[in-house]
Amino acid sequence: MHPILAEVTERIRQRSEASRSAYIKAMKQAEQKGPYRGTLGCGNLAHGFAACAQTDKQTLKLMNQANVAIVSSYNDMLSAHQPLQSFPEIIKQAAHEMGSVAQFAGGVPAMCDGVTQGEPGMELSLFSRDVIAMSTAIALSHNMFDSALYLGVCDKIIPGLVIGALRFGHLPGLFVPAGPMVSGMPNKEKARIRQLFAEGKVGRDELLEAESQSYHSPGTCTFYGTANSNQMLMEIMGLHLPGAAFVNPGTPMRDALTAEAARQAVRNSHVGGKFRPLYDIVDEKAIVNAMVALMATGGSTNHTLHLVAMAAAAGIRIDWQDFSDLSAVTPLLCRIYPNGQADVNHFHAAGGVGFLVRELLDAGLLHEDVKTVVGDSLRDYANEPFLDGSQVCWRAAPVNSLDETVLRPASRPFNDEGGLKLLQGNLGRGVIKVSAVADEHQIVEAPARVFHDQLELAAAFKNGELECDFIAVVRFQGPAACGMPELHKMTPYLGVLQDKGFKVALVTDGRMSGASGKVPAAIHVCPEAVHGGPLAKVRDGDMVRLNAKTGELQVLVGDAEWAGRELVKVGEVSHQGMGRELFAMMRQVVNGAEQGATVFGQLEAYRHE
Incomplete structure (x- = not known):
């Protein structure tokens, strides 16, 4: 292990000792053996399954099978979230095959900075993360569930889901992505036309056509911004199934991974026999792994806010010096737009997250001895999925990058330092x-x-x-x-x-x-x-x-x-109009950027101090 990795991890552990201990204590107090719905009164439970089919009602009455919560950011206006429409039925069918039940527990809002960019609604963007966290808590507050699947993709959505999920960290949980849209107009060409428009050399029609060719179908935008940084981080933190991040929506592999996530959620529950609560996965080592991967890929600066807030939800305290020290020893292994010309589809084809994980592990720059949703080693994420008929299987990621203009080994990085x-x-x-x-x-x-x-x-x-x-x-x-x-x-x-x-x-x-x-x-x-x-x-x-x-x-x-x-x-x-007046209380209590720019920093129960 690289000595700086060990040093930063240890100082985070020491800094977080009191708050992390208080968090673990709270999660263990919430934890119980057997289905959580078993603690509900008969009237409460009847309300909880009133709308279920008769077979699901019977399963939920018997208390020997899992009930999996689905928390989703689906809407059909935003391309990244539109594919999530079909996921609940895939998940429910897979849960039924395991003898269990999945219920749609609740939705969370999802807004797009690409739509609100430069508009008044953009002032709601960052605060939407904390609203999503609270919405997640509301979805899970019924205490009907033994495990949870979190469906989301973009900028504030994944951090908000993580924060909310960690406050229910006594539950096992998996994150289920939708995947990127297929590649459209090259990002360099899009940027060129944007600059021409800024200079007045092309008109709005030409600009709109270029933008439409770039953002053109269901799925995440393909540049390596916050949305795709989110997906990479969920994988590095062991919260996805291995290789799930960048599989395109609407493909057999995407649907198979979604179904397998549901089956794994059942396995990870108490009644599934492999109890693996979220609080046991997201620890100091997982957070450090996320920071390293962010540096190695030239990922989003938004995570200097989001990772701080996410870590705090698990009682872990990190700061920008931690990011900077890790960046100084982390080689830059990726060139993905805006840090290069390739998009995330090219990155995935070149070897993707599996190649990246193996290179960083072998360089001593990631903690291997971590728990994940599938096992007890990050080495599982040096694999990539493939289909054997309709069954998802895993094999080792490519030994060599298939395109070194996009993805390189740690021995030949683009830069000796991170992004x-x-x-x-x-x-x-x-x-x-x-x-x-x-x-x-x-x-x-x-x-x-x-x-x-x-x-x-x-x-x-x-x-x-x-x-x-x-x-x-x-x-x-x-x-x-x-x-x-x-x-x-x-x-x-x-x-x-x-x-x-x-x-x-x-x-x-x-x-x-x-x-x-x-x-x-x-x-x-x-x-x-x-x-x-x-x-x-x-x-x-x-x-x-x-x-x-x-x-x-x-x-x-x-x-x-x-x-x-x-x-x-x-x-x-003026903060009037476009709903901005509703967020006045959040502007009044939000903490500073290095503390995560979160409203929860004011809450003693959140800080554990």
């Missing part, structure tokens, strides 16, 4: 995704141009005001200010300026997410400006240094002047 870095200095602490940023752009020192939202920057670009070297400081975009929306509307404009030869970068207390690309961006900067963070002191023309190589984020102003500067206050901002 994310910690930035810190007198402007606060933030993170940067460097895996897509060319070496010559990783150090930028230029005058600040200050904006209070991304629309101001877009207007300045269109007015020709940004034809120069500058660092855009976009502040009052943090979780307490406005829900921490993603700021991708700026990406084409900054990309155009960089292509013209100007030195440009972004510094913000907002988010850029898994699609963070070629322009260096210090994001999630905290403390956020609305809470008096240093970004509120920056003025137009201040020299700012962003150095991704040394981890430096500085404004080059004398100490005395800087200390004496007054904080700029955010102007009158």
